[in-house]
Amino acid sequence: EVQLLESGGGLVQPGGSLRLSCAASGFTFSSYAMSWVRQAPGKGLEWVSDISRSGSNTYYADSVKGRFTISRDNSKNTLYLQMNSLRAEDTALYYCAKDRKRDGYNDEWGQGTLVTVSS
Amino acid sequence: EVVLTQSPATLSLSPGERATLSCRASQSVRNYLAWYQQKPGQAPRLLIYDASNRATGIPARFSGSGSGTDFTLTISSLEPEDFAVYYCQQRSSWPVTFGGGTKVEIK
Numbered sequence: 001e002v003q004l005l006e007s008g009g010g011l012v013q014p015g016g017s018l019r020l021s022c023a024a025s026g027f028t029f030s031s032y033a034m035s036w037v038r039q040a041p042g043k044g045l046e047w048v049s050d051i052s053r054s055g056s057n058t059y060y061a062d063s064v065k066g067r068f069t070i071s072r073d074n075s076k077n078t079l080y081l082q083m084n085s086l087r088a089e090d091t092a093l094y095y096c097a098k099d100r101k102r103d104g105y106n107d108e109w110g111q112g113t114l115v116t117v118s119s
Numbered sequence: 120e121v122v123l124t125q126s127p128a129t130l131s132l133s134p135g136e137r138a139t140l141s142c143r144a145s146q147s148v149r150n151y152l153a154w155y156q157q158k159p160g161q162a163p164r165l166l167i168y169d170a171s172n173r174a175t176g177i178p179a180r181f182s183g184s185g186s187g188t189d190f191t192l193t194i195s196s197l198e199p200e201d202f203a204v205y206y207c208q209q210r211s212s213w214p215v216t217f218g219g220g221t222k223v224e225i226k
Contacts, residue, residue, distance in 0.1 A: 046217065047217060050213070100168065106165060
């Protein structure tokens with residue numbers, strides 16, 4: 001059974017930093033691209049970032065480019081999102097999601113970790 | 120950036136009725152479009168990929184169609200568990216984008 005368990009969320013002041021983690025199990029982590037998708041309270045889904053299987057290719061939404069960094073450690077089956085210079089508008093539930101079959105569609109999702117940016 | 124516009128924003132229907140949801144892209148995404156279902160307090164679930172292919176375990180009452188800029192998700196006969204929010208997503212180019220969602224509610 002595929003499991004994706006996010007952690008690292010919490011309350012942070014504007015301008016602060018957080019690192020999210022997503023521990024994966026139940027599949028060969030290194031064989032799949034991964035994504036982060038977020039959802040502000042009461043709002044729709046917003047794609048944040050993708051990373052390739054090896055980690056050599058990364059992609060970002062314009063809203064987070066230059067502030068967020070996606071990475072992965074295939075030896076630890078873990079996906080990361082380093083978030084710097086956080087803003088109030090980054091407040092959201094952050095989901096990690098697994099690529100289906102090298103096509104970018106996300107067929108498995110974690111339950112999310114909540115990030116709140118507020119003073 | 121490809122903008123996806125979903126309509127209607129809310130669809131009020133009764134169990135057993137047919138639901139037709141629309142997703143329009145600001146430019147062609149070929150067939151690189153997916154549909155997701157999200158229920159309150161839950162993560163999204165992949166329903167349809169490549170515009171018309173049902174994901175693993177998705178019931179046959181869900182079907183997708185379209186290509187280019189106009190796409191449709193059809194639920195042939197609504198079951199009680201189908202009342203939820205539905206999002207389309209394009210994977211044709213980065214940045215990946217989602218539509219704003221259609222809420223299917225019980226009439």
